[in-house]
Amino acid sequence: MLLSFKTELKPNNKQVTRFRQHCGVARHAYNWGNSIILETLTLRETDKSVKIPSAIDLHKRLVAEVKPLHPWYYESSKASPQQALTELRTAWDRCFKKVSKQPRFKKKGVSGDSFYLEQGTKAKPGINNDGKRVKLPKIGWVRLHEPLPITAVHNCVISRKADRWFIAFKCEIEQPATPPDRPTVGVDIGIKQLAVCSNGEVFANPKAYRRMNRKMKRLQRRVSKRVKGSNNRKKAIAKLAKLHLKVSNIRKDAIHKLTIYLAKNHSEVKIEDLNVKAFLKNHRLAGAIADCGMYEFKRQLEYKTEKFNSKLTLIDQFFPSSQICSNCCNHRHKMPLRVRAFECPSCGNIQDRDLNASKNIERWFVGIFIPERSELAVSSTVSACGVDKPDSSHVVATVKQEVNTTSAHVQLCRDLGSYG
Incomplete structure (x- = not known):
C-alpha cells in the first residue's frame, strides 16, 4: 500500500540557507513561466495560431534563455525549477477548465515555500535515510525530528511552515492487521x-x-x-x-x-x-x-x-438525522441549532440532539423511507413550523407518502431495525 509521510526536519543554519535558495529558484522559475504564458495569451487575442507552451516547452526555454543569465540556478537541484513549471502548467489547465482561478505570482518570504527534489530512478531510488537522517541531493545529510523506517525514495518535497521545515515522501507499506469483528x-x-x-x-x-x-x-x-x-x-x-x-x-x-x-x-x-x-x-x-x-x-x-x-x-446531506426520533421514528418539525436536546412529541424521548442524529446516521441506507413530518409541536398541539411548506429536501418523500403517521412509523422501524 502506497502512503505519504510528512515529518519535520532539523537542519542547521547552512542547510536552511540551501533550503531557502532552492525555494527561491523554484519561485523564480514559476513566476518566469507565468509571465511567459500571460504574454502568450495576450498574443492569442490577435493570432489564434500561437500555441500555449507546455511544461516541457517552458523548461527548454528556461535552460536556453534563463539559466545562462543566472548562474545561481546551477547551485540548486535541476528538479526544483522543472517541477515548478509542471505545477504552473497544471494550475493553468485547471484555470482553462474553469475549475480554479488564474495562477498568481509567488511572493518572497510568504510562509508555505516549498521545492521538489529527485534523485535516482523508481527502480533505484537515490534519496536514502539511516533512520535518524536523510540524504538530500545538493544539500547532504539532514537530521530528522523523529526516527523513520530505513528506506530509500525516488523523490520528496521540502516545505516550510513558519520557521520549521518538513519533508514529505511516499513509500510502500504493508496493510496493518485489524480485528476480525468490528462494529x-x-x-x-x-x-x-x-x-x-x-x-x-x-x-x-x-x-x-x-x-x-x-x-x-x-x-x-x-x-x-x-x-x-x-x-x-x-x-x-x-x-x-x-x-x-x-x-x-x-x-x-x-x-x-x-x-x-x-x-x-x-x-x-x-x-x-x-x-x-x-x-x-x-x-x-x-x-x-x-x-x-x-x-x-x-x-x-x-x-x-x-x-x-x-x-x-x-x-445524503438532506437526510433529516436531527429531526427523526431514534426511539419511535417520529419525524418532528425542524430544530434550530440553539436547541441542544431532542424531545419527541410522540414518545417523550429526550436525549442530546447530536447523539440522536448519530444513531439515525448509523441506521441509514440507500433508499431509506423518510416518514412524514409530525403535525404536533413538542409541547403543544399547535401545527409545527414548516409542515404546510416542507423544505426542498423532503418534497419527493412527502409526495410519495399516502399513509398515515402511525403506519409510516411502523414502516420506518421495519427498514431501520429495532430501536430498543
Whole structure:
C-alpha cells in the first residue's frame, strides 16, 4: 500500500540557507513561466495560431534563455525549477477548465515555500535515510525530528511552515492487521463537540482558533504597526506565523487521533456528506465551522478507512438525522441549532440532539423511507413550523407518502431495525 509521510526536519543554519535558495529558484522559475504564458495569451487575442507552451516547452526555454543569465540556478537541484513549471502548467489547465482561478505570482518570504527534489530512478531510488537522517541531493545529510523506517525514495518535497521545515515522501507499506469483528458506527460532526458517535462516545472540539483568538489579534496589531520592510516587522510576522502553525497543529492532532480511532476499530464509518463550502457562507458560524476542520475530517477518513480495510459511507446531506426520533421514528418539525436536546412529541424521548442524529446516521441506507413530518409541536398541539411548506429536501418523500403517521412509523422501524 502506497502512503505519504510528512515529518519535520532539523537542519542547521547552512542547510536552511540551501533550503531557502532552492525555494527561491523554484519561485523564480514559476513566476518566469507565468509571465511567459500571460504574454502568450495576450498574443492569442490577435493570432489564434500561437500555441500555449507546455511544461516541457517552458523548461527548454528556461535552460536556453534563463539559466545562462543566472548562474545561481546551477547551485540548486535541476528538479526544483522543472517541477515548478509542471505545477504552473497544471494550475493553468485547471484555470482553462474553469475549475480554479488564474495562477498568481509567488511572493518572497510568504510562509508555505516549498521545492521538489529527485534523485535516482523508481527502480533505484537515490534519496536514502539511516533512520535518524536523510540524504538530500545538493544539500547532504539532514537530521530528522523523529526516527523513520530505513528506506530509500525516488523523490520528496521540502516545505516550510513558519520557521520549521518538513519533508514529505511516499513509500510502500504493508496493510496493518485489524480485528476480525468490528462494529458499524455513525458519526455526527458538530461545532460544540467535534464528533458524537452512535455508541455514546463523545470527542471534544479543541476550538484552537477560538482559544488563541485574543493573542492572535494582539500579534496582528503589532504587525500592522511596524514599518514595512523593517526587521521588527519581520520578527512580528514570524511570531504571528508560529501562532498560526500552533493553531493548525492542535486542530490536525485532534482530527488525526479521531479518524485513526474510527477507521481502525470499526468495519464501517458513516458520516454526513456535508457541503462545507455552503456552510462557510454563513458569516455567523463560518469561524466556528472552519475551526472544526470538517473537510479535513472527511479527507483523512477516506484514506484511513482504506488503510485499515474498513468502509466509509457518505449519507445524503438532506437526510433529516436531527429531526427523526431514534426511539419511535417520529419525524418532528425542524430544530434550530440553539436547541441542544431532542424531545419527541410522540414518545417523550429526550436525549442530546447530536447523539440522536448519530444513531439515525448509523441506521441509514440507500433508499431509506423518510416518514412524514409530525403535525404536533413538542409541547403543544399547535401545527409545527414548516409542515404546510416542507423544505426542498423532503418534497419527493412527502409526495410519495399516502399513509398515515402511525403506519409510516411502523414502516420506518421495519427498514431501520429495532430501536430498543
